[in-house]
Amino acid sequence: xxxxxxxxxxxxxxxxxxxxxxxxxxxxxxxxxxxxxxxxxxxxxxxxxxxxxxxxxxxxxxxxxxxxxxxxxxxxxxxxxxxxxxxxxxxxxxxxxxxxxxxxxxxxxxxxxxxxxxxxxxxxxxxxxxxxxxxxxxxxxxxxxxxxxxxxxxxxxxxxxxxxxxxxxxxxxxxxxxxxxxxxxxxx
Amino acid sequence: xxxxxxxxxxxxxxxxxxxxxxxxxxxxxxxxxxxxxxxxxxxxxxxxxxxxxxxxxxxxxxxxxxxxxxxxxxxxxxxxxxxxxxxxxxxxxxxxxxxxxxxxxxxxxxxxxxxxxxxxxxxxxxxxxxxxxxxxxxxxxxxxxxxxxxxxxxxxxxxxxxxxxxxxxxxxxxxxxxxxxxxxxxxxxxxxxxxxxxxxxxxxxxxxxxxxxxxxxxxxxxxxxxxxxxxxxxxxxxxxxxxxxxxxxxxxxxxxxxxxxxxxxxxxxxxxxxxxxxxxxxxxxxxxxxxxxxxxxxxxxxxxxxxxxxxxxxxxxxxxxxxxxxxxxxxxxxxxxxxxxxxxxxxxxxxxxxxxxxxxxxxxxxxxxxxxxxxxxxxxxxxxxxxxxxxxxxxxxxxxxxxxxxxxxxxxxxxxxxxxxxxxxxxxxxxxxxxxxxxxxxxxxxxxxxxxxxxxxxxxxxxxxxxxxxxxxxxxxxxxxxxxxxxxxxxxxxxxxxxxxxxxxxxxxxxxxxxxxxxxxxxxxxxxxxxxxxxxxxxxxxxxxxxxxxxxxxxxxxxxxxxxxxxxxxxxxxxx
Numbered sequence: 001x002x003x004x005x006x007x008x009x010x011x012x013x014x015x016x017x018x019x020x021x022x023x024x025x026x027x028x029x030x031x032x033x034x035x036x037x038x039x040x041x042x043x044x045x046x047x048x049x050x051x052x053x054x055x056x057x058x059x060x061x062x063x064x065x066x067x068x069x070x071x072x073x074x075x076x077x078x079x080x081x082x083x084x085x086x087x088x089x090x091x092x093x094x095x096x097x098x099x100x101x102x103x104x105x106x107x108x109x110x111x112x113x114x115x116x117x118x119x120x121x122x123x124x125x126x127x128x129x130x131x132x133x134x135x136x137x138x139x140x141x142x143x144x145x146x147x148x149x150x151x152x153x154x155x156x157x158x159x160x161x162x163x164x165x166x167x168x169x170x171x172x173x174x175x176x177x178x179x180x181x182x183x184x185x186x187x188x
Numbered sequence: 189x190x191x192x193x194x195x196x197x198x199x200x201x202x203x204x205x206x207x208x209x210x211x212x213x214x215x216x217x218x219x220x221x222x223x224x225x226x227x228x229x230x231x232x233x234x235x236x237x238x239x240x241x242x243x244x245x246x247x248x249x250x251x252x253x254x255x256x257x258x259x260x261x262x263x264x265x266x267x268x269x270x271x272x273x274x275x276x277x278x279x280x281x282x283x284x285x286x287x288x289x290x291x292x293x294x295x296x297x298x299x300x301x302x303x304x305x306x307x308x309x310x311x312x313x314x315x316x317x318x319x320x321x322x323x324x325x326x327x328x329x330x331x332x333x334x335x336x337x338x339x340x341x342x343x344x345x346x347x348x349x350x351x352x353x354x355x356x357x358x359x360x361x362x363x364x365x366x367x368x369x370x371x372x373x374x375x376x377x378x379x380x381x382x383x384x385x386x387x388x389x390x391x392x393x394x395x396x397x398x399x400x401x402x403x404x405x406x407x408x409x410x411x412x413x414x415x416x417x418x419x420x421x422x423x424x425x426x427x428x429x430x431x432x433x434x435x436x437x438x439x440x441x442x443x444x445x446x447x448x449x450x451x452x453x454x455x456x457x458x459x460x461x462x463x464x465x466x467x468x469x470x471x472x473x474x475x476x477x478x479x480x481x482x483x484x485x486x487x488x489x490x491x492x493x494x495x496x497x498x499x500x501x502x503x504x505x506x507x508x509x510x511x512x513x514x515x516x517x518x519x520x521x522x523x524x525x526x527x528x529x530x531x532x533x534x535x536x537x538x539x540x541x542x543x544x545x546x547x548x549x550x551x552x553x554x555x556x557x558x559x560x561x562x563x564x565x566x567x568x569x570x571x572x573x574x575x576x577x578x579x580x581x582x583x584x585x586x587x588x589x590x591x592x593x594x595x596x597x598x599x600x601x602x603x604x605x606x607x608x609x610x611x612x613x614x615x616x617x618x619x620x621x622x623x624x625x626x627x628x629x630x631x632x633x634x635x636x637x638x639x640x641x642x643x644x645x646x647x648x649x650x651x652x653x654x655x656x657x658x659x660x661x662x663x664x665x666x667x668x669x670x671x672x673x674x675x676x677x678x679x680x681x682x683x684x685x686x687x688x689x690x691x692x693x694x695x696x697x698x699x700x701x702x703x704x705x706x707x708x709x710x711x712x713x714x715x716x717x718x719x720x721x722x723x724x725x726x727x728x729x730x731x732x733x734x735x736x737x738x739x740x741x742x743x744x745x746x747x748x749x750x751x752x753x754x755x756x757x758x759x760x761x762x763x764x
Contacts, residue, residue: 071352071376073353076367080358
């Protein structure tokens with residue numbers, strides 16, 4: 001089953017705010033596509049799982065291992081070998097810090113450090129409130145405005161360390177507003 | 189046959205030989221790290237590179253087959269330089285705390301560093317930084333010391349087929365670890381310790397209890413007693429440069445007395461007792477249509493495996509405690525009463541060839557009134573370290589004998605330490621009990637040796653009793669599948685998690701040679717052959733303990749003290 005992008009995003013967000021998806025039916029549809037006990041399909045199956053959840057949940061990896069008859073440690077080994085696989089759900093906002101050459105020359109290391117300090121997480125991690133995921137990219141392709149970071153669809157060029165708290169605050173406030181809006185809808 | 193030259197020496201080799209084997213056959217040694225005999229070569233570590241005439245670059249000797257007319261140089265400047273660089277890079281990404289390392293002077297990385305003459309630090313850079321995993325009761329994992337040779341992962345996945353650890357991540361972040369980097373205690377690991385035996389460094393090691401034992405010995409209120417498993421006496425001499433296959437029972441007893449143990453007992457006594465209990469349980473199951481086949485329960489690694497993977501089959505496992513736990517239970521009941529001691533003051537130490545026994549002794553099921561049957565378990569390796577620390581010169585020790593009444597044993601108990609031994613011992617006694625006659629041939633060659641699953645059939649009265657012996661936990665799944673499918677023809681199955689049995693247990697001296705295991709086995713079979721009594725029911729001390737205390741095998745009292753229950757660990761691990 002290939003979910004529409006919108007639904008997929010919905011799944012992501014659901015997980016993002018801590019809702020658990022009962023996924024066994026989804027898994028059945030994935031497993032039906034592949035022969036059992038065939039290790040060669042591991043990567044394809046993991047890609048399908050990630051398409052549904054946006055990441056690879058631990059329980060699902062165990063199910064995948066049982067299905068292709070491979071120990072969990074080896075499935076986990078493959079999942080951590082490739083950069084395409086994520087083992088934690090994405091946060092609501094994904095921050096990508098460019099660590100390409102031009103940005104590096106323009107101090108992107110400090111930008112990254114400032115973000116890590118501000119969010120209290122390391123690169124590749126997600127904040128506890130699931131609002132932000134911090135990632136690094138080899139090159140965003142916007143060297144002319146280096147150093148550059150990208151949050152969701154938006155690009156922030158020629159930024160300085162002192163801009164970081166302001167930017168983060170903007171997204172935090174947005175999230176707060178949304179939460180309040182949701183609550184009022186619920187109470188009505 | 190093909191002919192080739194290695195370092196200008198003419199060599200005749202079989203066609204399917206690798207360069208490594210061919211060189212070895214003429215006394216040319218090539219260093220290896222990732223290479224494992226009998227497993228498919230991976231060629232990952234590149235330590236074994238050699239120069240082959242006409243080939244571009246360097247060739248890994250462990251993975252390359254010989255061909256006619258090959259000209260090989262294993263010692264060219266290019267080869268030496270390449271190997272030295274590999275060692276240098278490994279050493280620079282290693283903690284280099286050899287002086288305080290448990291594998292000091294018994295480390296392959298240290299040896300290679302010496303062989304290739306490392307005298308300076310040529311590379312400086314980041315070092316990997318991983319926390320030590322001390323979560324399990326038996327083993328420690330120190331990934332910072334890991335050189336990523338992969339021998340542990342191959343042992344775990346290909347030999348034992350447990351699949352607890354594997355390579356994760358990539359490049360500098362590469363790490364051999366459990367799924368989600370969780371502790372070994374909540375992984376699929378059965379703590380068999382076979383990975384420790386193949387680890388070239390101290391990345392995998394047992395969790396040491398020696399301080400706890402020294403403390404107990406020095407505690408004047410404690411009555412500290414020790415018991416020794418059959419396999420320990422067959423391997424201990426190796427650590428003191430004695431010839432392979434030396435039986436050091438006598439010296440070992442003296443050594444333990446000098447270490448400060450009040451009494452030195454033999455786990456073999458409890459092995460005889462196990463046979464009485466387990467044999468009776470089998471006869472009961474066969475004659476009363478109980479659950480068959482019945483599995484032995486002496487091996488805690490096997491018990492942990494079935495608890496974690498096939499809890500639905502736990503009713504097939506004998507309810508008997510393993511021998512050292514039985515011995516502990518008797519020491520704190522029968523023996524304490526007899527000697528007028530408070531069971532709480534008795535501190536029981538087991539010297540075992542095994543790492544899982546540490547975990548086993550912590551099991552809450554194996555205790556009476558919140559008092560563990562066995563208080564501490566030491567591996568053979570830890571015992572050697574304690575001997576050294578206490579200044580006991582093992583080579584010059586006089587011989588001594590075990591204390592009684594829990595020191596007497598038969599030949600049947602001695603072979604408990606090797607694959608097939610428990611089965612053989614059980615059959616000797618069960619046959620006698622069921623038919624009233626002695627087994628004609630005492631030595632059952634069908635179930636000796638090193639094959640994966642060994643089987644035999646013995647006619648007892650009108651019944652053909654089919655038995656199987658599973659040697660190494662990696663071979664157990666086929667037997668379990670048969671049982672689940674309802675097609676198993678067996679009545680009684682012995683399982684030992686380590687290939688070869690306890691004699692090759694995860695707590696034994698580190699070795700890399702399979703021949704060593706065979707030599708150790710011969711010690712146990714010799715003890716059996718020369719024993720006065722070779723059947724467990726002939727053990728007079730065991731007969732006496734039944735007369736005085738337990739009444740008969742599988743009595744109410746023996747069920748209380750000598751039998752146990754099991755836990756569904758799959759439910760715990762999988763959280764379902």
